[in-house]
Every structure is written in C-alpha cells, then in structure tokens.
Amino acid sequence: MNYDVAIIGCGVTGAAIAYELSKYNLRTVVLEAENDVASGTTKANSGIIHAGYDPKPGTLMARLNRTGNHEAHEICKKLDVKVSWCGSFVCAFDENDDKTVRKLYERGLENQIPELEILNADAVHSLEKNLSEKVTSALYAKTAGVVSPWELALAFAEVAVLNQVELKRNFFVSKISKIEKEKCNPQYNSAYSITSKNGETVNASFVINAAGVYADDIHSLVAKPQYEIKPSRGQYYLLDHEAKDLVSHVIFQCPSNGTKGILVSPTCHGNIIVGPDAVSTEKDDLSVTKEGLSQVAALAKKSVPSINLGLSIRNFSGVRANSNIDDFIIEEVPEAKGFIDFAGIKSPGLSAACAMGSEALSLLEKAGLHIESKKTFIDERHHIRFAELTPEEKEKLTKENPAYGRVICRCETITEGEIIAALNSPIKPVSVDGIKRRTNAGMGRCQGGFCSPRVIDLLIKSGIPPEQITQDKNGSYIIMEAL
Ligand SMILES: Cc1cc2nc3c(=O)[nH]c(=O)nc-3n(C[C@H](O)[C@H](O)[C@H](O)COP(=O)(O)OP(=O)(O)OC[C@H]3O[C@@H](n4cnc5c(N)ncnc54)[C@H](O)[C@@H]3O)c2cc1C
Structure with missing residues (x-):
C-alpha cells in the first residue's frame, strides 16, 4: 500500500502529528510496534504540562514547550482530555536555591512565559499548607497544568483515525529502504518502503520518525548515526485518593542531576504522584528498585514532611529519551530526503506535544509535501465519565x-x-x-x-x-x- 506520509511510533508525539495531518487530504499511516497507542514513555511520566521557564532559551524545547502549553488549553477542551491547570511551584530551601529560583524566573521571562512570580515563604505557605517550613521562596508558574498523558495521545490518535488516518498496530518497523519515487508517488522526490518484523510492507513518500527511545535505531535504518539515545529511568509512587488534599499545585524542588527535581503533585485523576529519580538504564528497563524508591521518598519528605507513602497504590517507572544533544532533534535527515526525525523527545515532550503537529507539517511542506485542507474534518471527541x-x-x-x-x-x-x-x-x-x-x-x-x-x-x-x-x-x- 502507498501513502504520502508514514509516522513511526504512536506515542504522544506521533499521535499529535497524525492528528495534524488528518486535517488535510493526505494518505497517512501510523506504524506502531505495540498493540496500543501510548505504550511507550507516554504512559509513564509525571503528566505535567510545564509552563516553560526551564528549557534553555533559543532551543526547540523552549519554543515548543511555550507553544504546546498554550495550544493544550484549546485542544484538551475540544478533544475532551482530562487536564487541570493547577500551577506549579519550584521551591527553594536555602540561599543557593533562592538564586536558582531567580535564574529560572529570568529564564522564563526570556522564554516569554506569562504569569510567573517569585513568592516569599509566607505567600507560598498560604497557598500550600503542607509544604515544609524550611521553604524560603518559590517560583510560581500559574500556567502549568496536569494532564492524562495517555488520554492526550489516545485523543489525538482517535480523532486522526476518525479522519481516515490508518493506524497499524503490532507493526514493529525493522527495515526501511529508499525506493524509486515511481514506486510510490511520482510527484514527490522521495520514497521509502518500510517493512515490519512480520514481513508486512508499506511505501511512503515521507517518513516521520517518532519512535521515542528507539528513534536512534530507526534513524540508523536510513542514515549514519547522528545522535545516540542514552535513556534514564525515573521511578514513582502513586498515592491513593485519600492523599488528594496533600498539595494542590505541582511542587518541584530546584532542578538537579539533569532532571526537573523530585515533585509531589496532584494528578488530573485525583491522586498524588511522587517522583521521579534519574538513573541511567537500558531502553526497555522499567523496573523499580528499593534504593531508588527510598531516595524518592526521602526527597519528597523534604518538600512535604507529612506525606504518607503508605498510601501508595502503585510504583512504576518511565524511561527518558535523553540524547547526546541537549535539545529535541527535529529535522529532515540530511542523507535521507523526506525522512524527518522527531528524536530525543525527553521532558518537556508531553508539554510540547500540542505544538508537534504544526512543527511536523511545516517541515513536511519544506521537504516538498503538498497539502490541501479536508472539508469534512471532524475536530471533536467526547466521552462519558x-x-x-x-x-x-x-x-x-x-x-x-x-x-x-x-x-x-x-x-x-x-x-x-x-x-x-x-x-x-x-x-x-x-x-x-x-x-x-x-x-x-x-x-x-x-x-x-x-x-x-x-x-x-x-x-x-x-x-x-x-x-x-x-x-x-x-x-x-x-x-x-x-x-
Ligand atoms: C520519568 C519521566 C517523566 C516525564 N515527565 C514529563 C512531564 O511531566 N512533562 C513533560 O512534558 N514531559 C515529561 N516526560 C517526557 C515525555 O513523557 C515524553 O517526552 C513523551 O512521552 C515522548 O513521547 P513520544 O511519543 O516521543 O515517545 P513514546 O511515548 O515512547 O512513543 C514512541 C512510540 O514508538 C513506538 N516504537 C518504537 N520503536 C518502534 C518500531 N521499531 N516500530 C514501530 N513503533 C515503534 C513505541 O512502541 C512507542 O509507542 C517525562 C518522561 C519520563 C521518562
């Protein structure tokens, strides 16, 4: 079967791109290795839509976080995705942290993030009663939120499928070959044949690589390695609804060890989530360890001393798609025309998801894709809770x-x-x-x-x-x- 665009991977990135492409008269296929959407990192993360003060100014992460957060308001409403715009705090515990909070605030201003404020200790404690008395100040980001990450991905994918995007599950891409354009769509200058582990083949003029922690492996099927995904695992506690009044904002500590720091946060489902740590790991290692969880527990108590981890109903871990490049890697691969990487989509990938579709579309157009709006596009989704x-x-x-x-x-x-x-x-x-x-x-x-x-x-x-x-x-x- 021939397609205009094939998207490899149906996490939140691939699904968001599929949703955007479904607005146009294109033959689009999504190839997902697993039996469901959102089976990779998208199902195991903190679920925060970050405000966007953290990424280095000028990076793709900074731009797409800001736009993604903004777009998420309307998209979550339209597609009936559970989200709560509760705001976040980065808490300082000493003078050094106070300086970090000030730096993050200034970085936020540079990233053009609205509604940022530095609060003194009294102001923070008046908003969060259970916060440690040792908190000296905090960066308050009112535009941060908590979302159901897998529901966001499902919503994008469901609406894409309603609008004639084809989703092939259990399609583990194992081979990609450049083919003559006549074998796919002669009006385009690129064409690829993509084969699954089970021997099924599809042809597409353009390919989007949104394979999460495996994006470097997919890239290497068509070009020389340009980057390497070096995953790190983050472990969590999920607390029962009984703990739900513990905090009402996302509570971060100052960033450390390349992560945004341990958080204690409400979820949009009325639980409390606690974590994650950061340990170098293998791509498929979703284990949790006693040592890691004890460390997470100790750090969470620093922010919220009264937290009762005995209310934990589940521990889990997720794997970050860290790479040797300190940004998202979003570009047409120089040696492979029409093949576009969406790689290294670590945090704030979920926050940026609502901006990934238009980013993909503009790169595809630059690579030569012709688009024409679909008159019958269905842009809504509802379900009963x-x-x-x-x-x-x-x-x-x-x-x-x-x-x-x-x-x-x-x-x-x-x-x-x-x-x-x-x-x-x-x-x-x-x-x-x-x-x-x-x-x-x-x-x-x-x-x-x-x-x-x-x-x-x-x-x-x-x-x-x-x-x-x-x-x-x-x-x-x-x-x-x-x-
Ligand atoms: C611990 C942790 C906490 C995080 N917290 C946040 C947060 O609070 N806020 C935030 O913005 N971001 C956060 N992130 C980052 C965010 O979760 C990711 O950026 C996002 O989920 C990445 O989505 P993705 O679609 O790119 O990758 P994935 O969700 O991993 O999707 C990739 C898909 O590709 C498929 N695939 C892989 N190989 C193949 C193949 N060969 N053939 C076909 N399909 C294939 C996989 O099965 C998978 O479904 C966190 C990440 C972690 C690990």
Whole structure:
C-alpha cells in the first residue's frame, strides 16, 4: 500500500502529528510496534504540562514547550482530555536555591512565559499548607497544568483515525529502504518502503520518525548515526485518593542531576504522584528498585514532611529519551530526503506535544509535501465519565442505557457502559490496561483486583478470544489453556 506520509511510533508525539495531518487530504499511516497507542514513555511520566521557564532559551524545547502549553488549553477542551491547570511551584530551601529560583524566573521571562512570580515563604505557605517550613521562596508558574498523558495521545490518535488516518498496530518497523519515487508517488522526490518484523510492507513518500527511545535505531535504518539515545529511568509512587488534599499545585524542588527535581503533585485523576529519580538504564528497563524508591521518598519528605507513602497504590517507572544533544532533534535527515526525525523527545515532550503537529507539517511542506485542507474534518471527541455526572444526569443515562447502571470498577466508579463505549471507540482496546487507559477502570486503590475479571469478560464479549487477551503488551497473556 502507498501513502504520502508514514509516522513511526504512536506515542504522544506521533499521535499529535497524525492528528495534524488528518486535517488535510493526505494518505497517512501510523506504524506502531505495540498493540496500543501510548505504550511507550507516554504512559509513564509525571503528566505535567510545564509552563516553560526551564528549557534553555533559543532551543526547540523552549519554543515548543511555550507553544504546546498554550495550544493544550484549546485542544484538551475540544478533544475532551482530562487536564487541570493547577500551577506549579519550584521551591527553594536555602540561599543557593533562592538564586536558582531567580535564574529560572529570568529564564522564563526570556522564554516569554506569562504569569510567573517569585513568592516569599509566607505567600507560598498560604497557598500550600503542607509544604515544609524550611521553604524560603518559590517560583510560581500559574500556567502549568496536569494532564492524562495517555488520554492526550489516545485523543489525538482517535480523532486522526476518525479522519481516515490508518493506524497499524503490532507493526514493529525493522527495515526501511529508499525506493524509486515511481514506486510510490511520482510527484514527490522521495520514497521509502518500510517493512515490519512480520514481513508486512508499506511505501511512503515521507517518513516521520517518532519512535521515542528507539528513534536512534530507526534513524540508523536510513542514515549514519547522528545522535545516540542514552535513556534514564525515573521511578514513582502513586498515592491513593485519600492523599488528594496533600498539595494542590505541582511542587518541584530546584532542578538537579539533569532532571526537573523530585515533585509531589496532584494528578488530573485525583491522586498524588511522587517522583521521579534519574538513573541511567537500558531502553526497555522499567523496573523499580528499593534504593531508588527510598531516595524518592526521602526527597519528597523534604518538600512535604507529612506525606504518607503508605498510601501508595502503585510504583512504576518511565524511561527518558535523553540524547547526546541537549535539545529535541527535529529535522529532515540530511542523507535521507523526506525522512524527518522527531528524536530525543525527553521532558518537556508531553508539554510540547500540542505544538508537534504544526512543527511536523511545516517541515513536511519544506521537504516538498503538498497539502490541501479536508472539508469534512471532524475536530471533536467526547466521552462519558459517569462518576462526574450529576445525580439527574446519572439517572437519565441509566434509564436510556442500563449498562451505565452496572459499576465494574468500584474504586473509580467506572460503569459497564463506559467500558462498552471504549470497546466501540475508533481504536478498540485489546488488553485490560487498554481499557484502563481509556476508562480508568483498574486505576484505583485495588489496582484491578476486583474489576479485572469483569473487564476480561467484557473483552471476551467484544469478540477477543480469551487466550489472546493480555494484561498490556503483546505476550502478557492472562488466560492459559489447562495442560
Ligand atoms: C520519568 C519521566 C517523566 C516525564 N515527565 C514529563 C512531564 O511531566 N512533562 C513533560 O512534558 N514531559 C515529561 N516526560 C517526557 C515525555 O513523557 C515524553 O517526552 C513523551 O512521552 C515522548 O513521547 P513520544 O511519543 O516521543 O515517545 P513514546 O511515548 O515512547 O512513543 C514512541 C512510540 O514508538 C513506538 N516504537 C518504537 N520503536 C518502534 C518500531 N521499531 N516500530 C514501530 N513503533 C515503534 C513505541 O512502541 C512507542 O509507542 C517525562 C518522561 C519520563 C521518562
């Protein structure tokens, strides 16, 4: 099959680009190695839409963070993505930190970030009661927010698919060859054939490499290595809803060790998230360690001494796509016309996501892509969150569709109706965690202990053979035939 554009990777970067391209009359395909969208770094991070004071002025990270944060307001509304614009603090604990806070403030001004303010200790404590008494000042960034990262990626991808972008899951790209342009679309000067591990091949005139921590490997399939991804792992605690009033802003410490520092933050789902540390690691290493978590706990207590980590319901880790270049690597590869890298998309990649689509479009146009707006573009997405409805709305909905009256996940009050809607959504989930990412079932205190069998039952009723149902990625089978 021939396409105008192939996007490799459907994390938040690839999905945002697919969404943008779906506004035009183009044949676009997204090739994703895993069985679902948002299966890489996009599903395991802090979920902060940073204000943008942190990146070095003049970098792509600075520009795209600022624009991405701005665009996210409208996009999250339009695509019904859960977000809370709660603001963030970078806290100082001594004179040295006070100087860092001042530097970050000045950098923020240089990056043209609005609504930044340095607060003294009294002002900070009046806004956050549980903060350590040792906090001496803080940078207050009112435009920071917390978002559901996987939902943002899903929203982009679902709307792209609704607008005729093709998504091929389980397509692990293992080979890319330059081919004659006549074999794809003769009006363009570039053409590639892209082959999966299973032997499936697609041709495309332009390729976007959005493969996260594997972007250097994908780049090396078409050109000499230009950069290297050197991943680092960040570990977290996720605390139960019982902890939700602990803090109401994202609480950072001053940046250290190449990271934005340990945070204690509300999530948009009403939990508290604590972490991450930074340890050099392998690309596929998502382990958590006792030492790492103890270090995270100790640092979190420095900001919020009363934090009760006994309320943890889950530990997890995510892997940063750090590279040997201290910026995002977004460019057409010099030796491979029409092949564009979106590599090294470490933090603030999520914050920049809402700006990645237009960035990709302008590079594609520069590389020769012709675009024409689609008259029928559907630019919206809605879904029902039963727990957030009023009693009257709940009653009405339950009368119309009794499946909304059957609660499957008790911790999060997620109904059968919501799970069935997810199973009928443009990108059908095939795993228990796929349902979790779309509905929140299994996100609560019991972490799916109660609802998993019911979710599995609904997956089976949707037509997936029991032995093919996985917890998450391919191979994580749940049901086995008796020997
Ligand atoms: C610990 C941590 C905390 C973070 N916190 C924040 C934060 O608070 N705010 C923020 O702005 N950013 C944050 N980030 C960064 C942010 O999470 C990333 O920038 C963003 O998720 C990157 O998305 P992506 O789509 O580029 O990569 P990914 O989400 O990794 O997506 C890449 C996709 O490519 C697919 N793929 C890989 N190889 C192949 C192949 N051969 N064939 C086909 N598909 C392939 C993968 O399966 C994956 O789905 C954090 C990152 C980490 C690790």
